[in-house]
Amino acid sequence: MSTASTEAAEPRDARDTGEARSADRSVSGAEIVFDDVTKTYPGQTAPAVDSLSLTIPAGQVVMFVGPSGCGKTTSLKMINRLHEPTSGTITIDGEDIRSKDETELRRHIGYVIQGGSLFPHMSVRDNIALVPRLLGWDKKRVASRVDELLDLVGLSPERYRDRYPRELSGGQQQRVGVARGLAADPPVLLMDEPFGAVDPITRQRLQDELMSIQEELQKTIVCVTHDIDEAIKLGDRILILQEGANIAQYDTPANILAAPANSFVEDFVGSDSSLKQLALMRVSELDLHDAVTARVGDDGAEAARAARSARQGGVIVLDDKRRPAAWVGLREAERVGTLRASSRDLEVVDHRATLNDALDSMLAASHGGVLVTGRRDEFLGVLEFDTVTEHIQTLTREARTGESDEYAITPSEDELQDSSVEDDTGSGSKHGSEDDADPSRGEQA
Amino acid sequence: MSEQNDPSSAEAGAEQPSHGLGLLVGLPLICAAILGGWTLWRQTAELDDIESRQLAWGTILDLTREHIVLTLVTTAIVLVTAVPLGILLTRPAFRRLSTPVVGFANAGQAAPVIGIIVLLAMWIGFGFRAAVISLGLYAFLPVLRNTIVGLQQVDPTLVEAARGMGMSGFDVLRRVELPLAIPIIMAGVRTALVLVVGTASFATFINAGGLGALIVTGITLFRNSVLISGALIIAVLALLIDWAGRVFERIATPKGLS
Ligand SMILES: Nc1ncnc2c1ncn2[C@@H]1O[C@H](COP(=O)(O)OP(=O)(O)OP(=O)(O)O)[C@@H](O)[C@H]1O
Numbered sequence A: 001m002s003t004a005s006t007e008a009a010e011p012r013d014a015r016d017t018g019e020a021r022s023a024d025r026s027v028s029g030a031e032i033v034f035d036d037v038t039k040t041y042p043g044q045t046a047p048a049v050d051s052l053s054l055t056i057p058a059g060q061v062v063m064f065v066g067p068s069g070c071g072k073t074t075s076l077k078m079i080n081r082l083h084e085p086t087s088g089t090i091t092i093d094g095e096d097i098r099s100k101d102e103t104e105l106r107r108h109i110g111y112v113i114q115g116g117s118l119f120p121h122m123s124v125r126d127n128i129a130l131v132p133r134l135l136g137w138d139k140k141r142v143a144s145r146v147d148e149l150l151d152l153v154g155l156s157p158e159r160y161r162d163r164y165p166r167e168l169s170g171g172q173q174q175r176v177g178v179a180r181g182l183a184a185d186p187p188v189l190l191m192d193e194p195f196g197a198v199d200p201i202t203r204q205r206l207q208d209e210l211m212s213i214q215e216e217l218q219k220t221i222v223c224v225t226h227d228i229d230e231a232i233k234l235g236d237r238i239l240i241l242q243e244g245a246n247i248a249q250y251d252t253p254a255n256i257l258a259a260p261a262n263s264f265v266e267d268f269v270g271s272d273s274s275l276k277q278l279a280l281m282r283v284s285e286l287d288l289h290d291a292v293t294a295r296v297g298d299d300g301a302e303a304a305r306a307a308r309s310a311r312q313g314g315v316i317v318l319d320d321k322r323r324p325a326a327w328v329g330l331r332e333a334e335r336v337g338t339l340r341a342s343s344r345d346l347e348v349v350d351h352r353a354t355l356n357d358a359l360d361s362m363l364a365a366s367h368g369g370v371l372v373t374g375r376r377d378e379f380l381g382v383l384e385f386d387t388v389t390e391h392i393q394t395l396t397r398e399a400r401t402g403e404s405d406e407y408a409i410t411p412s413e414d415e416l417q418d419s420s421v422e423d424d425t426g427s428g429s430k431h432g433s434e435d436d437a438d439p440s441r442g443e444q445a
Numbered sequence B: 001m002s003e004q005n006d007p008s009s010a011e012a013g014a015e016q017p018s019h020g021l022g023l024l025v026g027l028p029l030i031c032a033a034i035l036g037g038w039t040l041w042r043q044t045a046e047l048d049d050i051e052s053r054q055l056a057w058g059t060i061l062d063l064t065r066e067h068i069v070l071t072l073v074t075t076a077i078v079l080v081t082a083v084p085l086g087i088l089l090t091r092p093a094f095r096r097l098s099t100p101v102v103g104f105a106n107a108g109q110a111a112p113v114i115g116i117i118v119l120l121a122m123w124i125g126f127g128f129r130a131a132v133i134s135l136g137l138y139a140f141l142p143v144l145r146n147t148i149v150g151l152q153q154v155d156p157t158l159v160e161a162a163r164g165m166g167m168s169g170f171d172v173l174r175r176v177e178l179p180l181a182i183p184i185i186m187a188g189v190r191t192a193l194v195l196v197v198g199t200a201s202f203a204t205f206i207n208a209g210g211l212g213a214l215i216v217t218g219i220t221l222f223r224n225s226v227l228i229s230g231a232l233i234i235a236v237l238a239l240l241i242d243w244a245g246r247v248f249e250r251i252a253t254p255k256g257l258s
């Protein structure tokens, strides 16, 4: 089954939402279009990808999910021509990818794979510098680009640029992998299960980082994942595939959760989809509490006094880049004299983290809240446990009083824009993907 | 990570890279001690006519030089032939051949050197050239095998990552595959060197010189001192060459791998 028939209307709609999201920021990504693409591996009868038609709007994050072997990786690798389609065409920015030399094409498409796949014999710097050097950048530009990227992915350049991959943790390797993919500032970034090999906490941090990077850069990102929660969290859109890369549904996370196109999607998304909507809400949508802050090296007693008069139970110590360095109780602050960095009890989430993630972190926290950071890990405020639970309660109450019986919890504003007109839940549609894959259906009706 | 994918598990026991620091320092010392002891004996022992002629300093130096030249020339020739062939056999077009070749290399290793040397000499004539060719044939196999195995064990996802980033096939080979295969290739080269140093002793049978002459004279003229001196010097030479191989292996192994 393909959605070729509905494609015509899609780019327009897609760009609209893209623009709505990025507001004043310029989109540096490029649009990718699959037109009736089929891939049959030699020696196999059933195609791995069966006439896939798809538009990936410029500047958006599209997540490919689906059961193992359904053709996600194959579809992804056709974009940078690691696999060639048996038939059909793929265009980037309107240009057929076969019209370019394949190495030239690939140098302008970032490629990030599981575990980072760093070259073990090259330093972090050399790994990141690879594509820029292939493109013939001069030394100075390469060096400053490497440092800039390390900063972007949250690794201190002085400390890490000369290390070898085996001297990094799994999460750090993955960060360098992302930096390497972004090195030559490609408009398109392909990621194949980028965070599959790291533990859940690190994965969450990496996801948050990717989101803030994306906020800044507005690339077109195609990301394969096994994890529907990751897809909901990161994706502007999610492509749910079935065997042979047949589209089961292609829509925004909110729409997919609210109106799964068919039972396959329902099963795939899982039964607790109302809980999953917690993953649609960002920490930034809630009110943060102000906190008393101090700098590393400040006098503890003085900070404690300020906190007491502000009726605060603790002091947040920031480093010279306004990143949280410690979170100390009043008594401890008074005792230590000079405030120092300490990672103990320091639970930090990015402002783009989902409420899901924030709750997870809170469970591990001892202060009854978590610190929220913004761009480049700068401190924004404290999110308290009560704020979250209150918010959830309000939403549940609203839902019960029946403003909408579709959402157990009301989705955030921009998700509402996308989906508010969807009343008939697609329950009557037998041919699921034909219609429901088109997010603009409601608006057209 | 990936480079540690047990380099040779299934791949027919390629020679392993070596990493003993103790051996690196200790070996030259041991060799110096042995040579020192022998020199002392040579200076002080009562030697008969034949012995002193055979063990004259000039003769020994000449024989040693011949032996080393034979070894190095052979190894150099093997390097410039076996490594490129190994690379070729791991390229997509020829990949099917690489497994049978590794099997053949392992089997060929069992063929007796002396047989090869004599057979070849009868075919191309006696002398240096025949010795180099036959020793080379023998040393060719471990280098070829290790080149193939070394390249095969490179993590395919790294190769694909490299291609996916826009490196040409040649770039991938030069900047990813070869550096990652170097430890195993170098281990093969070291094996070849040691093999050649030892088997170059047979070269004397076809008038190609080398320290084997001492052993042969020792045996035919019943002079144990000459025979043992020959064996001793060859052994020390083999140890030193193995040592040099290890040092070179270390230098050649990219930082970040060891
Ligand atoms: N290089 C290849 N040669 C032959 N068949 C392949 C090749 N790569 C993938 N396939 C087949 O194509 C189908 C799709 O594979 P693909 O790797 O795209 O799946 P996927 O969706 O990425 O799965 P997973 O989630 O397990 O990574 C599978 O049936 C697989 O066996």
Ligand SMILES: [Mg+2]
Pocket: A072, A073, A074, A224
């Ligand atoms: Mg896959």
